[in-house]
Each structure stands twice: as structure tokens, then as C-alpha cells.
Amino acid sequence: MKTKIFCSVCEVSFVYKDSLAVEDSVICPVCGARLQIIKLDPEVEAIRFPQKPEDEILERIENYARIKGYVFNENKQEVVDGMLEKNNKYGDFYCPCRFDNIKENVCPCRETRMNQGRKEGRCL
Numbered sequence: 363m364k365t366k367i368f369c370s371v372c373e374v375s376f377v378y379k380d381s382l383a384v385e386d387s388v389i390c391p392v393c394g395a396r397l398q399i400i401k402l403d404p405e406v407e408a409i410r411f412p413q414k415p416e417d418e419i420l421e422r423i424e425n426y427a428r429i430k431g432y433v434f435n436e437n438k439q440e441v442v443d444g445m446l447e448k449n450n451k452y453g454d455f456y457c458p459c460r461f462d463n464i465k466e467n468v469c470p471c472r473e474t475r476m477n478q479g480r481k482e483g484r485c486l
């Protein structure tokens with residue numbers, strides 16, 4: 363069975379090939395976010411998996427790094443702390459290196475998802 367799932371974090375749909383049930387969780391292959399299935403009919407609906415902010419962003423960046431084959435440098439915790447601070451202030455994990463707190467700068471930011479990191483060897 364092939365199912366199309368929309369990721370509300372990176373705003374991209376992806377195809378999921380295994381069977382699904384309500385309350386299952388899946389990892390977005392584009393951004394690494396964990397999503398929880400809340401509805402199957404008539405269309406699959408998924409939300410961010412409910413978890414503590416620190417757990418959510420750590421899991422997301424670790425999933426993303428694994429998917430892309432990236433490694434963290436020594437600034438990992440500093441960047442995570444910056445994202446947690448932005449999440450507290452602005453309601454989402456905006457990149458702490460970017461000025462604008464807009465959807466495309468939610469980690470992993472759009473530029474990174476568009477493989478900019480491959481060219482520059484880092485996420486920003």
C-alpha cells in the first residue's frame with residue numbers, strides 16, 4: 363500500500379509504503395520530523411508528534427543528519443539551545459543563525475533541504 367503523507371514541518375508530501383494505523387508515528391524522509399497519524403480517511407492526516415521541545419528538535423536533527431549522512435560539529439548543543447530559545451520566543455525551531463523567523467527557516471531550513479549544505483559543507 364502506498365500512502366501520501368503531508369509533512370507540516372517542511373510542507374512537502376512524501377510517499378509511505380507500509381501500512382498505517384491512527385496513532386502510528388512516521389519519520390519525514392525530507393526533514394526528519396516525527397509525525398503522528400491522526401486520521402486515515404478520506405486522506406491521511408499527520409501532525410507533529412507530541413513531545414517535549416528539546417526531544418522534538420534533537421530527534422529531528424539527528425534523523426535529518428542520518429538521512430543525509432551529515433555529522434555534527436562541536437557547536438551542536440549551542441545551535442540546539444538557540445533553536446529552543448527561538449521556539450520559546452517565536453513558537454517554532456527557527457534557525458538561530460538566520461534573522462528572519464519565517465517558515466522556510468524552520469530547521470532544517472529550506473536552503474539546507476535544497477542541498478545547499480552539500481555545496482558548502484555545512485548547514486549555513
Ligand SMILES: [Zn+2]
Pocket residue numbers: 369370371372373374390391392393394395
Ligand atoms: Zn518534513
